[in-house]
Amino acid sequence: MTSIQELYGELWAEGSALELELERSLEPRGTEWLFETFAALGPKRGELVVDVGSRDAGHAIRLVREHELHAIALDPVPLHVERARRAVAEAGLEDAVEIVEAGIEAMPLADDLADWIWCRDVLVHVDQARGFAECARILRPGGRMLAYVTLATELLEPREAERLFEALAIVPESVDSAGLENRAAAAGLKLVSSTRLEGEWRERMIEDGTWDPGDDLLRLSRLRRREGELIERHGEAHVAARAAGKLWGVYQLLGKLCPAVYLWERGA
Numbered sequence: 001m002t003s004i005q006e007l008y009g010e011l012w013a014e015g016s017a018l019e020l021e022l023e024r025s026l027e028p029r030g031t032e033w034l035f036e037t038f039a040a041l042g043p044k045r046g047e048l049v050v051d052v053g054s055r056d057a058g059h060a061i062r063l064v065r066e067h068e069l070h071a072i073a074l075d076p077v078p079l080h081v082e083r084a085r086r087a088v089a090e091a092g093l094e095d096a097v098e099i100v101e102a103g104i105e106a107m108p109l110a111d112d113l114a115d116w117i118w119c120r121d122v123l124v125h126v127d128q129a130r131g132f133a134e135c136a137r138i139l140r141p142g143g144r145m146l147a148y149v150t151l152a153t154e155l156l157e158p159r160e161a162e163r164l165f166e167a168l169a170i171v172p173e174s175v176d177s178a179g180l181e182n183r184a185a186a187a188g189l190k191l192v193s194s195t196r197l198e199g200e201w202r203e204r205m206i207e208d209g210t211w212d213p214g215d216d217l218l219r220l221s222r223l224r225r226r227e228g229e230l231i232e233r234h235g236e237a238h239v240a241a242r243a244a245g246k247l248w249g250v251y252q253l254l255g256k257l258c259p260a261v262y263l264w265e266r267g268a
């Protein structure tokens, strides 16, 4: 155990070389890196990308514009589908982006259809065995799937995990890296690369000033101090989802959650 003498006289004394090291940026990769990674794979004009779990189709629209692709933006939530339709219409891209209301587990799309699957921040919510089987089915042989997914680490304590998963509609098995990799392989998706980003995106956001974890922690503290009253007025699920959403990025910084990027290829 650290002694008081050691702690105050040495470890926490001014002029710590360790503290100076921590002040230096590690030049973390940000969210743009996923688009750069996709671009580096060489998508060709006219190819089809399916954005699985596309929310408002913002990414599908961007990929179509940047690479002259066609896209299918697929999401099971009617509110997202409605927003996606509006965004595609506003972008004047109705001929290039089709909107489909469906989940990854049963995609109403033909076999061997897609050159690319883009799947960002979705796989934690889904039945991966069925989802990967569907992805392998709709990809043409040699087609590739780029996915960003958040994994749990051994630092996420069981009670923290339980609360987080329940509040955010997360399938517990889906955040296990070995399970995810096995399910993808069983579906016939060959692993090309995997990159554990750890806290990089969050560090980048803080360094760029686009996210302040202090804001989330401040709101979390306010929520905790009035939890009972807030639950009465807004309902337990709403309060739990807000709290878990604010913990998400903080847990990534603490290493309890580890974002990762996978690239798979459908075999011949």
Ligand SMILES: C[S@@+](CC[C@H](N)C(=O)[O-])C[C@H]1O[C@@H](n2cnc3c(N)ncnc32)[C@H](O)[C@@H]1O
Binding pocket: 052, 053, 054, 055, 056, 074, 075, 076, 077, 080, 102, 103, 104, 105, 119, 120, 121, 122, 125, 126, 127
């Ligand atoms: C965290 S959001 C990510 C949205 C978008 N891909 C992005 O990166 O901003 C998760 C998305 O997954 C969608 N989703 C949830 N369950 C799904 C499923 N079974 N199949 C496909 N998408 C699903 C949600 O509706 C939501 O749009």
